Amino acid sequence: MSPDPDGMSIGELAAQARTTVKTVRFYSDQGLLPEAARSSGGHRRYGPDAPARLRAIRSLRSLGVPVPEIGRVLDSGDTLEAVVARQLDDLGTQLAALRWREAALRALHEAAPGQLADRLELIGAVGVPPSTSALAQYWRRLLPVRLSARLRRAIVEAAVPQPPADPTPDQVLAFARLHALATAATDHCLASHRPATAAHPDLLYDGLHEAYQLVDAARRADRAPGPGGALDCFVAAHARARGTRDTPAFRRALTVGLAEADHPVMGRYWHLAGELTTDLTLGAADSWLRAALAGSTATD
Template identity: 80%
Template structure:
């Protein structure tokens, strides 16, 4: 080593246990600046180059991109943010791999006559999957005059979160849910046109409160029955219609809700229930409608 303490590129490579080619690459990228050049034009590196090189190699082993490594080295801080971003990226990659594995198992476990259908369903979703089609479905289904606040809140509650570690049944459930929502949105099914309500915020604010009230009963498997939740549910419909909660209104509401019940929506909530850890809005609404039907039958 020269008296000035600098290292040649070969000496630095030997001490670091790497190759000259690697050091030259890092130097050319600006990660490992040379201190000087020898009389023959060869690169010389300062005494801190070895520690810097080890840091570079450690970060590269964690797949940190070269530009981010340069920012960390040049600024002397920001490592925590870089690590957090890499963890987020890794989480996304792992979720995609788990989804892909479950999708492949769903195909592997299929009967021969199911493979083509399942492949088409799963292929339409993509990896990692997106709930964008379900968001569009609900935003189109909800009343046009509904406030942005309630539209976002209801959509968020109605679109089931994707499981981090899905089973094959959940992959298929989401693929079918995605296909249902896409068809309803693209083809403008008559049963899935926006709901017409005179006062949509009055209705949906009340329905949200009623669904919250009945959540514990649905979780516990309690049979539908009259009570505060049902009263809140009926009152929301009455306010939206500009009338009062009376026995006659409850009878008419029972008939109307039964007529509006649609197999496509029932299927949506059944599939959503296979993905959600908690009762869906559909399960809460079904409980309240059954409670209403039971109460009017005894009046």
Template identity: 80%
Template sequence: MSPDGTLSIGDLAARTRTTVKTIRFYSDQGLLPEAARSSGGHRRYGPDAPARLRTIRSLRALDVPVPEIKRVLDSGDGLEAVVARRLAGVGGQLAALRWREAALRALHECEPGQLAERLELIGAVSVPPDTSALAHYWRRLLPVRLSARLRAAVTEAAVPQPPADPTPDEVLAFARVHALATAATDGCLASHRPVTETHPDLLYDGLHEAHRLVEAAVRAGRAPGPGEALDCYVAAYARAAGARDTPAFRQALAARLAAADHPVMHRYWQLAGKLIPGLTLGAADAWLRDALAAHTATV
């Protein structure tokens, strides 16, 4: 170190076991400012340069980008925040790798005649996969007048999330449900829109409670039939329509629900059931429709 306390670029390199070329690069990027220049025009660095250089090298070893390191060093952006962001980034990269591995296995393990179809399906899903197409599908299906609260609740329950560590079968299920939602045209969506009422919030609040009761019935091993869950289900439709729960209303409701049934929704819930843990909304609603059909058949 010189009498003025500064270091030459060679001294700094020796103290930190860094190459002169690397130090020049960090200096040119504005990460390692010079304290002065010698009479011969050589770079001189202050006594804090070794510690600053070690910080730079440590962050680069963690793949922190140069602009982000500059913000840490110059503007006081906390190291804790940088570490948290990098950790989140690595988590995303690992999730993408796990998805790609399962996707490749799904392609590698299929029959030769299935390869082209599977490749097209899987290739249409972004990596890491997102659920925007599925959320859009449900926003179009749900009644326009449904409150934002219930719209969000139904969409959250109905849209399957990509598994963090998927199996090949789960990759295929997600790709297929994604393709189904993406391919649904406006006309197709309208053709299998669920039965709606004048007061959709009344209906969907009641359906939520009925579906909760179905979960309890299924856990108890009860087959679809009369009971509290079915009464709650019918009452929701009756309230929304401004009607009373009568045998005639139940007969008419059973006919309406049967007419509104659509194979696209059957396929959606079949695929979603491979991705959503527990009882899906579709499975709960099917249990209730079967219960209603069984009940009206005996009246």
């Protein structure tokens, strides 16, 4: 049978594409399936390319591609590769949210009697998927005002742990507690555990960054806290920021000053951060260096 010069009917198109008339009508109404013409009776007629186009539409929809994006693929020059990449990104976000939600529910399910309400309030304050914006804001308020924007960005990035991609219930709780610590910090509270402001904060934090990198290398080599490049770099950073030199007397004073500046809030922050990552945290690096410093002054 030769093709109808006026095109195929909606029923014929549905039959060829192995779908329903309702489906064809829906995609037509959405503008994804243009009509070639109308019959004398006003019925929709479709051209010879319509079956292939309809199959492409249904394939994309089966993968969850939204109708507007299908239109851009078919008519606006948007590549199929770009659409697939966006779908993968969206799916990754959805899966991360589901993994977080599952771990959060397990944390609630495993709560001891009397803990459930507190855990629910704690976990419920964190978005899904969780955002680190409150932690970043905490550090921006904590760091010295005169610190350069470059170092401020680098420190915030290093100090804020990212939520694990596949968290355990304990990690959900650790992140929720970090979030609670950050959001509860008032200006008065921050002032009580803000690091002492050096005369030259960029000199201090640039040197600390280098020292922490050396600690990371030492820990990977399984070296215990002790004398060496990491400790020398750490002490030199503090000395330069104060306009003085690295001497035994300065090391003794630095040991005392750092101990006096310790605050339980920061200790808790780094303990919780350590539960979220296997990488060396700034807090763990600082503890390694303080232990090395204490050892060096004890032998003077």
